[in-house]
Amino acid sequence: MPIRSRFAHPFAPPVDPAGSPHSPSNTGWPPILDARWLPPREVKPVLNRTVSAWRREASSDDAWERAARALAAIRHEFWLADCGHQPAPRLAVGQWPDGRVAGLLAGWARPALRDFFIAGIALHPSLRPADPIGLRTAETLLTCAMDASIEAGCGGWIACLTGQDDDCWRALGFVAVDPFTLRRLGYFQRGPLQ
Numbered sequence: 001m002p003i004r005s006r007f008a009h010p011f012a013p014p015v016d017p018a019g020s021p022h023s024p025s026n027t028g029w030p031p032i033l034d035a036r037w038l039p040p041r042e043v044k045p046v047l048n049r050t051v052s053a054w055r056r057e058a059s060s061d062d063a064w065e066r067a068a069r070a071l072a073a074i075r076h077e078f079w080l081a082d083c084g085h086q087p088a089p090r091l092a093v094g095q096w097p098d099g100r101v102a103g104l105l106a107g108w109a110r111p112a113l114r115d116f117f118i119a120g121i122a123l124h125p126s127l128r129p130a131d132p133i134g135l136r137t138a139e140t141l142l143t144c145a146m147d148a149s150i151e152a153g154c155g156g157w158i159a160c161l162t163g164q165d166d167d168c169w170r171a172l173g174f175v176a177v178d179p180f181t182l183r184r185l186g187y188f189q190r191g192p193l194q
Contacts, residue, residue, distance in 0.1 A: 035094040053101065054071070
């Protein structure tokens with residue numbers, strides 16, 4: 001029977017006493033994270049609910065500020081699309097089994113550049129992007145982008161801009177193709193989380 005340590009991360013899977021935390025019986029992180037694309041009519045209500053829910057669930061001001069910056073960047077992309085300055089992004093949502101939002105990913109296909117551009121990714125305030133749990137949650141969200149890239153005929157390529165989180169993007173398997181862009185070839189190019 002798995003045991004949950006009182007010192008474990010609140011969303012971490014229980015530790016199997018028969019093996020290490022990395023044993024095959026403990027590969028369930030993130031715990032059945034369901035990632036899917038939202039229909040356009042659900043995007044703004046989900047964004048608004050997520051902002052208020054994450055504010056309530058944030059354990060510290062630092063965690064909330066990190067999540068709020070990422071959410072603001074995603075909301076800005078939708079505002080730019082509403083103004084007609086860029087294509088309307090799609091929004092992928094990753095949810096835990098209890099229905100809470102673990103992360104959001106916004107982006108759109110760029111067939112001319114043969115990739116799916118990731119405009120922003122936001123993780124729950126309890127998840128740090130540089131930690132293995134945060135990286136696995138981001139990896140789950142990236143599968144939506146990879147699938148959208150394949151559907152758009154872009155061969156699974158995904159891309160993002162360079163910026164503050166370059167180390168996190170590189171940990172997820174992205175490589176610099178020019179001074180402004182990081183790219184990854186879908187499922188075939190993995191980071192250290194294999």
